[in-house]
Amino acid sequence: MSDTQRKRLKSAWPVVRVMLGLGLLAGVFALPALLAPDTAAPAIKLPIEALWAVVALGLARPRAVFETIRGVVAVWALLVGVLCAADVGVRTAFARVFDPVRDLGLVADGWRMLSGTLGVWPAASLLAGVLIAALAWLCAMLWGLGGIARLGHARTRFTLSIAGLGALCLVIAALPGARDLAPGFRSSASGYISARVAGIETALADRRAFERALPRDALAGIPADALLSRLAGVRVMVVFVESYGRSALDDPRYQDSTRKRLQRIEASLRAAGLSARSGWLDSPVVGGQSWLAHATLLSGLWVDNQNRYDRLIDSDRASLNRLFKHAGWSTVAAMPAITLAWPEAAWFGYDQVLAAADLGYRGEAFNWVTMPDQYTLSATERLTAAMPAPLMIETALISSHAPWTPIPEMVPWEAVGDGTIFTPQARRGDPPEVVWRDAERVRTQYRGAIDYSLAAVGSFMARHGDNTLFIVLGDHQPAPLITGAQASQAVPIHFVADDPELLSNLRSWPLTAGLIPGPHAPVVPMDEFRADFVRAMSAPLPEMPAND
Secondary structure, eight states: OOHHHHHHHHHHHHHHHHHHHHHHHHHHHHHHHHTOSSTTSOOBSSOHHHHHHHHHHHHOOSHHHHHHHHHHHHHHHHHHHHHHHHHHHHHHHHSSOOOTTTSTTHHHHHHHHHHHHHOHHHHHHHHHHHHHHHHHHHHHHHHHHHGGGGOTTHHHHHHHHHHHHHHHHHHHHHSTTHHHHOTTBOOOHHHHHHHHHHHHHHHHHHHHHHHHHTTOOTTTTOOTTTTTGGGTTOEEEEEEETTOOTHHHHSTTTHHHHHHHHHHHHHHHHHTTOEEEEEEEEOSOBSSOHHHHHHHHHHSSOOOSHHHHHHHHTSOOOOHHHHHHHTTOEEEEEETTOOSOOTTHHHHTOSEEEETGGGTOOSOOBTTBOSOHHHHHHHHHHHHTTSOSSEEEEEEEOTTSTTOOSOOOOOOGGGOTTSGGGHHHHTOSOOHHHHTTOHHHHHHHHHHHHHHHHHHHHHHHHHSOTTEEEEEEESOBOOHHHHOTTOOOEEEEEEEESOHHHHHTTTTSOOEESSSOOTTSOEEEGGGHHHHHHHHTSSOOOOOOOOO
C-alpha cells in the first residue's frame, strides 16, 4: 500500500466510523415503526432524528458541548430502545403496549414466568445476553458518533450534506399525501416517546376516574334477607380455568378437541341429572395477570391494570364473596398458585384461604404449576366438607397455565390421595426449554392442557353436583403466540346446576343451553357479571341504576 493510499484510508476512516454510529443510531430510532402492530403507524426507513443528531454534533463547539450532546443523544436512543424492548415483551405476553406507569410491577412477574418456563439458568443467560448486546450497541454507537470530532476540514462538508439530506426529508414529510407517497421519510421515534409521556397523564386520569367509580355500587342497598335469596341453601362454586379463552372453542387448531371434550362432559352431566347454560364474557386482560380478571368479575368494576387493582384492594367496595358472606354463606378460596403471603385476600372477605401449602399436595410440581387441577378440586372438596353450609367457594385452577408441560392425566378420584400418584406424571416429557423451541409444539401442548383442565372440572361436577351451582369460566385468552394477534378477548362462562329452576333465573342473560356458547351470542363485559348475577339470584328488587 502506497503512502497516498494510506493517507486516503486514514482520512476516510473517521467518515466510516461516523457512518457506523449513524447506522446504529438510525436502527434504534427505526424500531418504533418496525415494531408497530398495524400499518397505520408511521413507518421509518431513514429516521430524521438520527440525521439531526449528527448535524447537532457536527456543529457543536467546544468539545464539552459536543460530549454533552453526544450523551443526550445516547440517553434518548437508549430510552427508545428500552421502551421498544418492553413493548415487545408486553405485546408478546399480553397483546398490548407497555405502560410505564402501570406495568413496572411486571418485571418481577416476568422473571418468574421466564424462569419457570425456561429454567433459572437459561433465563438468566438469556437476560445476560440481551444486556451485553445492548451495552455493546451503546458503546459502538457512542464510539462511532465520537468520530465526528475527528473529521477535520471534511467535518463541515459532511455536516452540510447531512443537513441538506435532513432538510429534504422534512420537506418531503410535510408534503400532502407524504404518508402514502414517502412513508420512509416520516419520523415516529420522537412521537413514540411523546406518546409514552402523554400516556402518563392518561394513566393518572384513569386512576382518578376509577376512584370516582369505586363508591358507586348499585348493589349496596339490597336488604340482607333479599340478597341472593333464590340461592338459599345452595352451594356455589366459582371455578376459574386458566387461559381458557374463546380461541379454545373457535380456533381451528383447538376447537375439535375442546368441543368434543365439552360434548362428553355435557353427556356426563345429563346422566348425573345436571343442566348447563353457557355464554361469553369479555375479559379485561390477555395472556396473563389473571388476578385482574378475578377482580373484575368479583368487584363489578373494569380492572385492566395494576393501578386499578391496587386501588380496589385498598377500598371498601364489597366483593361478590363478601356479598355472599353478608347473605349467610361461608366463603372459601382454594388457590393452588398462591405460594407466598397474600395480603390482598383480606379485601375479598374469605372465611378461609386454602393456599398451595394448605391444600396438602405431596406430589412433585409440574414445573411452574404447583399441583394438577384434579388434586386441587379433590382437596377442596375434602377440606371444605366440615365447613358450615351453605358454602361459596372460589378456586383458580392452574394446570392450563404456561408452560403447558408436562400435562397431567386423570386418575381415579379414589386414588388421588395426597397427590403422590401424580409424581411419575410430573417427571415425564420434555422440559419447557425444549418444548418452547417449537411454536407449533407449544400450541399442541396448550390444546392438551385445556383438554385436561376441562376433563377434571367436568368429572368433578358430575360427581359433586348435588345442590350446587357451578360457575365455570376462563380468566383470559392465552398469549398471542397461541391465539394470533387479532383474537378477541372473550372467554366462555358455564352455569351448571341440578335444579333447572335455578338456571331459569338467568333467562335474561344471552346464554345457550349446554356447554358450547352460541357463536353469535352477545359478549357481556366481565364487570357486568356481579350486578347481573346478584340481581338474578336475589328476591324481586326495585329497578336499580346500572353500575358506572
